Amino acid sequence: MNGPVETIKNEKRMLLLEFLDENRSRCETLFTDNLDGIFILDIEGNIVQVNPKFERLSGYEAEAAKQVKLQFLFPINYVNKVFHHFHKAVLGQFQNYDCKMTSKNGELVDLNITNVPISVNNQITGVCAVARDITELKRRKEEVRKVEEMHKILTDNVLDLIISTNLKGEILYVSPSCVHILGYTADEVVNQNSFAFIHPDDAKNAYYNRKKVLSTLENGRECYRILKKDGDFVWVESICKPIIDPETRHVLEVVSVLRDISAQTKVEEEAKKREETYRDIVEYSPDAVFIASGDQFLYINETAATLLGAANKEDIYNIGISDIIHPDYQEIAKERIQVVLRGEATDFLEFKLIRLDGTVFVAEVKELPTIFQSKPARHIIFRDIMERKKTQELLLNSEKLNVAGQLAAGIAHEVRNPLTAIKGFLQLMEAQSDHNQNYFEIIQSEMDRIELILSELLVLSKPHELKFETVDLIKLIESVKMLIDTQAIMNGVRIETIYSSKNITINGDKNQLKQVFINILKNAIEAMPKGGIITIELKKYSFNKVKLLFKDTGSGMPQHILKRLGEPFFTTKEDGTGLGIMISKHIIENHEGTIHFWSDQKGTIIEVILPMARYNQK
Template sequence: MNSPVENIKNQKNQLLKKYMKERFPDYETLFDRSQDAIILMDSAGNLIRVNSAFEKMAGYSTDEVLTMKLQTFFTLDSLDNVFHYFHKASLGQLENFDCQMKNKRGAILEVNITNVPIGVENQFTGVITILKDITLLKQKKTEVRKIEEFHRLLTENVLDTIVCTNLLGKIIYISPSCETISGYKAEELIGTTLSFIVHEEDWEKANADRKLSYLGAESIRGKYRIRRKDGTLVWVEALSKPIIDPDTQTIVEVVSVIRDITERIKAEEELWSRKKAFRELVEHSPDAVLIVLDKEIIFVNETGIDLLGVNNAEEVLSKNLLYFIHPDYHQEMKERIQTVSNGETVDFRDYKVIRGDGSVFDAEIKGIPTFFNNHYAQHVIIRDITERKKTQELLLNSEKLTIAGQLAAGIAHEVRNPLTAIKGFLQLMERKMEDQTYFGIIESEIDRIELILSELLVLAKPQDVKFESVYLPALIEDIKTLIDTQAIMNNVEIEVGNTVGPITINGDINQLKQVFINFLKNAIEAMPNGGSCIIEMKAIGENKVKIFFKDTGDGIPPHILKRIGEPFFTTKENGTGLGIMISKQIIENHHGTVHFWSDKKGTIIEVILPLQ
């Protein structure tokens, strides 16, 4: 049997349930179907009834719950709040609070509790407690707070400045780092527009980029100058992105991240200046400069265009470097290209280079590793050394001439004295001897020796040039008359052509005769089976005359033609190798030049002299 106390308690509970049914007709339906957990307690805090939602939340069955105390379901930290608000409900106050609840599995749930007091005839009889599981909501709020805190730390401590502007361009938020870039504090800029700090020359572009951002609903990047508080200018880069309301799909503001790029701009300007200086240096270099990438020419300067004999850069670009190198040097050039590709510099080396018109010239080429348009490439320098080689040959010939002169002077001095004695005694012997058969031969050979000695002395100590006015056509006719006999004997016909009329030059008539006779004798000797020799005069401009000596001989082989004029070089059995050299020296003393051309059809000697 129940005790009297329990009987009284059961009676009160029955009365409370009856009261709830009578006062709230839909009480049963609401109680059972509610998604929120509901507990019905009496005035002493005893649990009278719970719904299925509470059973699910707590993990206990109704029978288990009705045997348990209220404090069983809450953590120790929450009990004070639970009893405090139950007391307030007993005083007739409707209260709402959050606390932690512990279910049967031991899991901690975050719950929101609303205590609704129940009174019968103005007396407190119980409480309806409604519980909402807000564990997920609390977790989300915690995550949101973490994100908000992270964003706060990020925006307040990042070196870049974050700016939020409304559609009118007014600043509604700017991060504290703005002071580093602009010199203004955040509170000084909030409420102003970007035109307040953007340089007036850049404002139009900045505003256009900003409008383009929210009209196109995309990110826009731009570079602008802003004026700091102290009046100085800094370059910034801004990345602007519109913020779209997910509900209305409209743009509500524009967020911009601004970064100071002043140092980068300075570095870029300095690099551009260096590149410009380098390009100007290369463009105006006296040497031909090519930039080669994987053997392909990707740059050529003006000197290179002229040196390679092309009309424009397009005729060089995209061509293989080997296209302009003589085939004899291809293998060596390939090896040097590979060496430069490996990062090594190769020094100047001589090559034969082919021009656009097919002609070949001597050049020296150097390769240097470089970096061009973000690619490893080769800086190739080409120098025309044709004139240098000519100079070297002239210096070599000059050195030979000096040595030959010294040698000639010594020989002439040592030979002439005994030769004079021999000639004198021979003349005495000639008078006394009856048989003079060999005296003529001996005298002619002595005369030949004296001629050679005379040429040697000219070589050792050139005669002074006695300049006078020389009528060139008459000089040529005199020479033709002198040489005609020898020409006729060798079946050679000499013709004279004059297209310049009466012309006069300054010169030593005897030395010029010596030169022209020498050239004609060589021409006659080059035609042992007969032929023709033409002497032709032509004007060059207003102050020079050109004289050609053309024969129809077999010509001179290239390897011999190259050596003509060297001291003591001759192909004649009885030649001295001094005639052509002395002739060239005489013409050069007259401020003229001599050139030789030859092929199988004959030889041409060109003499150019200044007019009087």
């Protein structure tokens, strides 16, 4: 016979089964289609019902599962835990716990079990156990745990600084190396905004780079300065990576690895300064400097671009070195390249070079080996010596002028005295004789010419003291024009004047300026034996200068003659002295002015620039 306790257990089991039968249709879907495994136990711990999911978890079919004792479904080390929570549920308490279950084929399954007491007529008649498979979740947690452990090992021992920040830039974590690199402890920087530690000059770029990382979800790399605890700044290279939720694809945080590159940056800055210094020296060198490899230009300075007549440097980069070397010097240029390739420097040597417009000029060229952009190259110096040659020519002309002055003084004094006596006796002879008057006139004319030459020689040897006064330039030109008009008309020449301004005054010696203008106009008339037009144009050149242009319509002068104008005793006229232009230049220069000459087949232009009187400069 069954005892009272056994009878109560049986009654409760019957109530449980009846309850399950009555509610089967109502809870069928919830029970059978549930994603979690469900197994129902009586108060004795016997399985009375399971759902399909539990069958798959345990490997037991429904009827077989009912025959399995509860303690046999779990490893022995979990049995006490399972029964502890089961008895708590029988007493009416909801229970939730994790454990492992042994399936029919012996595999272990990680479960999260929730025990729900079943009450019928105010009596606990059983327990509904809901088992959720957490095997994959625990595997992931284990992987995360291992990663966290590895992360901790790395961050705690790595020399670089590792920082984790949230989307606002607030610091969530810093590695222990923060103390060594910045001097801060973790407690001093955690929860602080990371941008508060970035140098103000770098904060803007750092902000935009972080914004780019968050928008593109790609890794970022940048260099900036961060504040140390002692107030100094340290250069770091930062590599940051967004941590993304795999399900939502939202950024959870940003992890940055900061490497101290202060020493490297210092070396790079020093190298950059040396390079900039070298570049400045080369760029602003008065000599033209080229860096070349083979026939290719790698670098040129502004002086070089100007020397070659380039509007911009790109025009030179588009050509080769051989294009600017005169054909006569190509072979020697190749030989000098070989010398440089052997690591030796060459001496300065005169070369004929070709500008971009095709004109040829002479320059001294020196080459030496160098390194450019980490590759062997040639450092080439072109030194324009045209100005030096001009200076040498000027010195030579100056020496000629000095000799001419000394000679002129001697000739003038030695010849003038006997010439005076000859003229006196000639006048007596002319008065006493009525014959051969033509001869007397010819002799008188030639003697007058000798006196003219002597006067010019005396001006050359000892110029007269300038007597400056206010000169009305237009009136002066008109007076000169009046004097020369007769000679011009006799030679079929018409003199025209163009005055762009009125009442132009200068400070100067009226007589000497008149001598200059007469000389220029006489030369222009003689340059047009078949007649022509002389145009005198007067206009303001700037706020304090005036320009005079004398233009003729003659046949012009070739360049080799034009270059020699102003040299003492150089003339193209049969009866010329070669002193007129030279003295004219001297007079204009004494007036702080300049005179220039241009000539071609259409005629000659002489430009005279003089300073205006001060009161007339307003």
